Amino acid sequence: MNSFRYKSLLTWGLILLSIEIVLIFSYFNFSDKKIEVRDQLAQIFTTKASEQNNFPVLKQNINELALSAESFISVYVANDGLEKKLVEKNKDKQLPIASISKLMTALIALEKYKLDDVVTITENSLKVDSLSGIYKAGDRFFFYNALRAMLIASHNEIANTFACPEPCRGAEKIGITLFVDSMNKKASELGLLNTEFVNATGLDPAVNSEQINYSTVYDIYKLARYITEDRPDIFYITTQKEFDLFDIDKKFVGMIKNTNRLLIDQDIPFRIVGGKTGETDLAKQNLIIVAEAPCGGNTFSVVLGSQNRFEDMNKLLQYINNSYDWSCPNL
Numbered sequence: 001m002n003s004f005r006y007k008s009l010l011t012w013g014l015i016l017l018s019i020e021i022v023l024i025f026s027y028f029n030f031s032d033k034k035i036e037v038r039d040q041l042a043q044i045f046t047t048k049a050s051e052q053n054n055f056p057v058l059k060q061n062i063n064e065l066a067l068s069a070e071s072f073i074s075v076y077v078a079n080d081g082l083e084k085k086l087v088e089k090n091k092d093k094q095l096p097i098a099s100i101s102k103l104m105t106a107l108i109a110l111e112k113y114k115l116d117d118v119v120t121i122t123e124n125s126l127k128v129d130s131l132s133g134i135y136k137a138g139d140r141f142f143f144y145n146a147l148r149a150m151l152i153a154s155h156n157e158i159a160n161t162f163a164c165p166e167p168c169r170g171a172e173k174i175g176i177t178l179f180v181d182s183m184n185k186k187a188s189e190l191g192l193l194n195t196e197f198v199n200a201t202g203l204d205p206a207v208n209s210e211q212i213n214y215s216t217v218y219d220i221y222k223l224a225r226y227i228t229e230d231r232p233d234i235f236y237i238t239t240q241k242e243f244d245l246f247d248i249d250k251k252f253v254g255m256i257k258n259t260n261r262l263l264i265d266q267d268i269p270f271r272i273v274g275g276k277t278g279e280t281d282l283a284k285q286n287l288i289i290v291a292e293a294p295c296g297g298n299t300f301s302v303v304l305g306s307q308n309r310f311e312d313m314n315k316l317l318q319y320i321n322n323s324y325d326w327s328c329p330n331l
């Protein structure tokens with residue numbers, strides 16, 4: 001009797017052990033299936049997300065883009081913030097940026113001045129190369145109008161005034177140093193790792209000096225994207241073709257005309273929503289253009305070290321327009 005009971009218990013134990021093994025195997029097999037299904041769903045959702053972003057797709061058999069610029073880039077940024085590089089050359093090469101520097105000058109000036117503050121042109125303001133010739137010491141302007149003159153016509157006297165306001169006088173180097181330090185601090189905050197500023201104008205340095213404002217096309221793209229998202233008023237100003245500049249006493253000072261010829265070029269495939277020119281002997285010709293993309297979002301295009309910035313930029317914009325499929329299926 002005891003032997004029979006022992007055998008029965010053993011038999012039932014083996015049966016229960018077998019059932020447990022089957023259940024464990026089934027559990028892990030189901031888990032693997034669940035992971036597999038999860039991965040498949042993730043891939044589907046990722047594909048769907050890409051489709052919803054309306055990312056342009058490069059067409060087949062597209063020739064390589066050739067420009068005179070030493071470096072260039074064009075980046076598409078969708079409305080949700082995702083980006084896609086459309087074309088690039090030497091995107092991390094450090095080059096002089098000339099008056100594109102004034103985008104950072106504007107950012108720092110907007111932190112230090114109110115729109116209705118009065119800024120005064122000083123003798124020190126006029127101690128700069130490439131003068132516009134329309135200002136004299138003692139001229140006073142509301143900050144907003146001075147900012148427009150600097151961004152639209154790239155006036156160096158205004159950039160110098162922002163960096164070294166009254167009472168700068170004999171301590172101008174200290175005042176400008178503090179302002180430029182703020183420019184470099186902002187660059188660091190924005191992750192512009194290959195960018196450095198030594199002045200507020202972007203002008204070439206004195207003879208035998210190696211100090212110069214430099215950056216890369218990719219850093220300039222990041223700066224322009226920050227401005228678009230956080231200070232769009234800066235780029236709004238840069239799209240104004242011209243305006244009459246008056247001082248605070250409503251005296252006419254001069255007609256301010258935009259240095260960006262592409263604003264009146266009817267062949268540009270996209271609507272320009274921002275930009276900045278730059279040109280010196282060392283930097284050659286530079287240009288940043290922010291434009292509306294066909295599928296929503298913006299394109300950011302930069303050329304540095306160009307022999308003809310407007311021709312190069314036109315070719316760049318035509319290239320990304322014609323070489324990519326902008327069919328926008330979800331619009």
